[in-house]
Structures are given as structure tokens and as C-alpha cells.
Amino acid sequence: MLEIKGLCKYFGGIKAVDDCNFGVERGSITALIGPNGAGKTTAFNCISRTAMPTKGSVWLDGERIDKLRPHQITQRGLSRTFQISRNLADMTVLENVICQSRIGGWRDLMKPAMSSDEIDKAMGILDFLGITRIAYEDGSNLSYGQKKLMDLAALLMSDPKIILLDEPAGGVNPTLLEEIVGHIRKLNDQGLTVLIVEHNMELIMRLSHRIVVMAQGRVIANGAPAEIRENPAVLDAYLGGVLEEAV
Structure with a gap:
């Protein structure tokens, strides 16, 4: 479904991503792992076009997307989260989620800021994630874990077919982490493809x-x-006993 071919991102003499090649099968949950500085988030940025690749190509369902703008990639069904929540602090959770709705072009200028259909859709997503209670809470008042759930809700507003999750478990307490894992599994069971750092x-x-x-x-x-x-290459290169401890 998603193919990364010869992807490179250089910052001067620093090769943050260097001839990166991998694919993501439709309907799978694929993880991208590595130590800090391995290039994972930079690869995510290049795939979603929040950063311009130095060279290489990214393909989604047979269409090359690395030359497209970020909103065009979203329109084609690929959406992502970021390590740090990018919520608008002066808006409610509901408003933050609706901000991620698909853009219909100039006709949207004639519509109300939040249509009834968008509100219904957003509330349905918040209900799926079990956070309707914070729908009208100001974004600045949320806990770190709640912001992660809000980011996931916003992601789903664009009707993606593949989502890129950048450290969804980072800084989240164990109870909420299990909730997030459960949501990812349910979304995958419903046919959503997932790539996760x-x-x-x-x-x-x-x-x-x-x-x-x-x-x-x-x-x-x-x-x-x-x-x-x-x-052995993974263990010897940089992970040591971490994977053994995870068994």
C-alpha cells in the first residue's frame, strides 16, 4: 500500500535518512523502530511531506505522492500525528477535531464554521475513543494523554486509509496506554492500515x-x-537486551 524507495533527507553533511527502502502492507500494523537519531521521525516527515525529501520517492496505492503538498496527501488518504500535540490551545477539543475535516475548496467558505454533519461526525469519533466528556474542554486544559487521544480523533476526521502515528505511547500512563493500544487494534480490525514509530x-x-x-x-x-x-544485526547494532526484556 505504501512504498518508500531510496528515500534520503540530508541536512548539509548530515544524512538523517539515507537510501531508506521499505513497504507497508494494506491492513497491517507496521512499526518503525530505532534509537534516537535513527531517522524515524524524519522519514515520517518526508512521507507526509512536512519535509521535502532530498531524493527518493514515496508511493501510495501506486501513486507517487512525495511531490504533492501535505493537504493533497491527506486528501489521498494518508494522515499523521506528531510527537508533540499541535492542538490549538484557545479552541475546544471539538473545534480542534473539526479543524481536521476534509477541505472541500472555496465552497467551504459559504458554510458555517462547524456544520451539523461535522459536529455529529466528530462526536461519533470522540465517543469511539471514549472522550466525549471533554468535547467542550479547552485544549490547553488537557492532560498529555488526553491530547494524544484528541490528536487521534482529529486524525480520523479526514477519513484516512493509512495513519502514521509518531510515538503515541510517549509520556502516557499505563492505563491510558492500554486504551490507546485497544483503539489502534479496533481501527486496524476495521481495515485501517497503521505505520507507527x-x-x-x-x-x-x-x-x-x-x-x-x-x-x-x-x-x-x-x-x-x-x-x-x-x-543479531539488530541486537548487536544498538538495542542490546531491550528486545529480550520485551519478550
Whole structure:
């Protein structure tokens, strides 16, 4: 469904992503893992076009998308979250979520700021995530975990067919983490494809169908969790005993 071919992103002499190649199968949960500085988030930025790749290509359902603008990529069904929530603090949760609705062009200028259809859709998503109680809460008053859930709700407003989640478990308490994991599984069961960057190895090992491992901007391993857990190159390169502890 998603193909990354020869993707590179250079910052002067620094090769943040260097000849990166991997694919994401339709209907899968694929994890992109690696140590800090491996190039995972930079790869995400290039895929979603919040950063311009130096070279290489990104393909979604057979269409090249790395030359498109971010909103055009979203319109084609790919949406993402960020490590740090980008909510608008002076707006309610409901308003933040509706901001992510699909853009219909100039005709939208004639519509109310929040149509009844958008409100119904947003409330349905908030209900699915179990956070309707905070729908009218100001975005600045949310806990870190609530912001993560709001970001996920906003993501779903664009009707994506593949979502890129950048560290959804980061800074989240264990109880809320299990809720987020459950939501990801339900969305995947409904047919949504997921690509996830995450440092929580225990979570990755039980959630993912496939794992892509990056180090120093390159893919060094790609396979099922059991294969990655036993891969000598992965263990020797940088993860040490972390994967063994996650079993």
C-alpha cells in the first residue's frame, strides 16, 4: 500500500535518512523502530511531506505522492500525528477535531464554521475513543494523554486509509496506554492500515505485524516481531537486551 524507495533527507553533511527502502502492507500494523537519531521521525516527515525529501520517492496505492503538498496527501488518504500535540490551545477539543475535516475548496467558505454533519461526525469519533466528556474542554486544559487521544480523533476526521502515528505511547500512563493500544487494534480490525514509530518495545512486539528497524538513517532489518527479536544485526547494532526484556 505504501512504498518508500531510496528515500534520503540530508541536512548539509548530515544524512538523517539515507537510501531508506521499505513497504507497508494494506491492513497491517507496521512499526518503525530505532534509537534516537535513527531517522524515524524524519522519514515520517518526508512521507507526509512536512519535509521535502532530498531524493527518493514515496508511493501510495501506486501513486507517487512525495511531490504533492501535505493537504493533497491527506486528501489521498494518508494522515499523521506528531510527537508533540499541535492542538490549538484557545479552541475546544471539538473545534480542534473539526479543524481536521476534509477541505472541500472555496465552497467551504459559504458554510458555517462547524456544520451539523461535522459536529455529529466528530462526536461519533470522540465517543469511539471514549472522550466525549471533554468535547467542550479547552485544549490547553488537557492532560498529555488526553491530547494524544484528541490528536487521534482529529486524525480520523479526514477519513484516512493509512495513519502514521509518531510515538503515541510517549509520556502516557499505563492505563491510558492500554486504551490507546485497544483503539489502534479496533481501527486496524476495521481495515485501517497503521505505520507507527514507538520506543516502547513491549508494546511494539505485541501490537505489530511487521517491524522495520532503522539505524543511522538506513533500514537494517525488516520482518515479523519474532524475527526482529532474534536478529543479531539488530541486537548487536544498538538495542542490546531491550528486545529480550520485551519478550
